[in-house]
Amino acid sequence: MTMPFYVPPEQLIKDRAEFARKGIARGRSIVVAEYADGVLLIGENPSGSLHKLAEIYDAIAFAGVGRFNEFEMLRVAGIRYADLKGYSYGRPDVTGKGLANAYSQTMGTIFTHEVKPYEVEVFVAEVGADPEATRLYRIQFDGTLRTEHQFGAIGGQDDALREKLADGYEPGAELRAVVRLAWDAIEAVEDREIPAGDWEAAVLDRHLGRRKFRRLGPAEIEAARA
Amino acid sequence: MSGQSDGFTGSLPLDAPTIGSSFSALLEERSLHPTWTTDDQLGDLEIPEATTVLALRYADGVVMAGDRRATAGNVIAHKRVQKVFPADEYSAVAISGTAGMALELIKLFQTELEHYEKIEGTRLSLEGKANYLARMVRGNLALAFQGLVVVPLFCGFDESTQEGSLYTFDVVGGRYEEQEYATTGSGGAEAKAFLKSAFRPDLDEAGALALAVEALVAAAEEDAATGGPDLKRGIYPNVVSVTSAGYREVGDDDIAATAARVMETRP
Numbered sequence: 199m200t201m202p203f204y205v206p207p208e209q210l211i212k213d214r215a216e217f218a219r220k221g222i223a224r225g226r227s228i229v230v231a232e233y234a235d236g237v238l239l240i241g242e243n244p245s246g247s248l249h250k251l252a253e254i255y256d257a258i259a260f261a262g263v264g265r266f267n268e269f270e271m272l273r274v275a276g277i278r279y280a281d282l283k284g285y286s287y288g289r290p291d292v293t294g295k296g297l298a299n300a301y302s303q304t305m306g307t308i309f310t311h312e313v314k315p316y317e318v319e320v321f322v323a324e325v326g327a328d329p330e331a332t333r334l335y336r337i338q339f340d341g342t343l344r345t346e347h348q349f350g351a352i353g354g355q356d357d358a359l360r361e362k363l364a365d366g367y368e369p370g371a372e373l374r375a376v377v378r379l380a381w382d383a384i385e386a387v388e389d390r391e392i393p394a395g396d397w398e399a400a401v402l403d404r405h406l407g408r409r410k411f412r413r414l415g416p417a418e419i420e421a422a423r424a
Numbered sequence: 425m426s427g428q429s430d431g432f433t434g435s436l437p438l439d440a441p442t443i444g445s446s447f448s449a450l451l452e453e454r455s456l457h458p459t460w461t462t463d464d465q466l467g468d469l470e471i472p473e474a475t476t477v478l479a480l481r482y483a484d485g486v487v488m489a490g491d492r493r494a495t496a497g498n499v500i501a502h503k504r505v506q507k508v509f510p511a512d513e514y515s516a517v518a519i520s521g522t523a524g525m526a527l528e529l530i531k532l533f534q535t536e537l538e539h540y541e542k543i544e545g546t547r548l549s550l551e552g553k554a555n556y557l558a559r560m561v562r563g564n565l566a567l568a569f570q571g572l573v574v575v576p577l578f579c580g581f582d583e584s585t586q587e588g589s590l591y592t593f594d595v596v597g598g599r600y601e602e603q604e605y606a607t608t609g610s611g612g613a614e615a616k617a618f619l620k621s622a623f624r625p626d627l628d629e630a631g632a633l634a635l636a637v638e639a640l641v642a643a644a645e646e647d648a649a650t651g652g653p654d655l656k657r658g659i660y661p662n663v664v665s666v667t668s669a670g671y672r673e674v675g676d677d678d679i680a681a682t683a684a685r686v687m688e689t690r691p
Contacts, residue, residue: 272436282437300435301436
């Protein structure tokens with residue numbers, strides 16, 4: 199009988215975390231930031247059809263970085279979670295906090311139990327009736343759940359991005375200003391110019407009707423930058 | 425309603441074996457799908473029924489309207505029932521028949537359309553929506569034989585052809601596209617008779633709105649189960665329009681003014 203090699207748990211977790219971090223670092227970052235009317239989500243995405251930003255429920259949006267198939271599974275599961283909950287109880291009972299917790303639990307379990315951890319990071323944004331009620335949650339590959347205040351970033355360059363954003367961010371700024379800030383921050387961190395057509399952006403606008411998620415078209419993104 | 429054994433569990437449905445974008449399939453898999461089962465005839469059990477709804481095409485799209493009354497036998501069960509609903513941004517659905525079942529059917533239909541749109545990133549075609557609704561009606565066939573009938577009316581603005589379309593259904597799930605107008609419910613025949621004499625294909629929005637309200641007034645005059653506009657209590661029909669600009673509810677003030685004018689000029 200052969201004995202399996204003993205691997206200390208510290209080593210096991212470290213290896214898994216390193217593996218996941220490497221995968222995520224290859225992906226492009228996404229910035230989420232509050233503006234006067236709600237929340238902006240923006241990132242580089244040359245693919246026009248494979249989205250990284252998505253609507254989950256009335257006031258809740260999703261952003262994912264890393265392996266597409268993995269965060270796509272999380273996105274679909276999030277929509278199912280939200281629609282099931284809203285149908286079973288009521289629309290106001292679907293909250294960003296509940297969804298972020300569900301993601302956190304699931305990703306934590308996958309990190310320790312599955313053969314391979316997910317190489318993804320996700321962001322859950324929920325726009326409130328006023329800025330005080332707006333909530334931003336960031337969930338990491340191991341299920342670590344954090345709330346972010348006013349702005350946040352996910353992806354390989356998240357720390358550098360957050361620093362850049364902190365320098366230029368002004369609470370209550372107009373959408374144009376926040377698009378410009380995020381655009382400049384991402385370009386500065388990536389150290390290259392990103393063509394106008396390669397951006398994906400969406401907003402949660404608290405002044406829209408029941409469904410507050412809206413994608414920004416290429417023209418709109420470029421106009422905001424001008 | 426039975427079959428609510430496990431309820432909403434709160435965990436993320438990541439491993440749901442259903443692949444695809446159907447919300448109903450997800451509900452069924454979790455035994456959450458609303459079902460009404462009974463082996464007995466209803467006998468003299470009186471269940472609230474929603475009555476007259478109608479829809480008509482006009483130059484910019486479709487107008488849909490419904491009265492506000494629900495009856496249980498010869499009793500007026502509810503005076504302010506809503507029977508016309510948005511199905512999604514570019515379509516509307518109205519109901520007649522057993523009110524409780526019909527309202528649940530609409531909630532499920534609305535959720536299904538939004539669920540599909542979010543997962544697929546694109547809306548179902550108007551025909552796709554109508555076909556799906558037909559399937560939902562067909563699912564209630566066994567109950568229809570026991571007297572629990574639900575018959576919807578569906579209309580919308582077709583984003584591909586840029587035209588308003590409207591569909592009627594029968595209890596076996598038959599789906600029929602109508603060219604001019606359609607009615608259903610207990611006062612439907614009266615409303616239809618009125619529309620037949622007054623309908624013109626070149627109506628503008630104000631004209632279509634006035635026609636819809638007058639058809640409901642005509643139905644209420646002949647059918648006891650249909651409620652006419654109640655100017656004293658401020659109960660007015662629900663009227664909505666669906667055009668290239670999407671679904672819009674006509675405000676109570678507009679309907680009140682139209683209703684007052686219609687009542688004035690009725691022979």
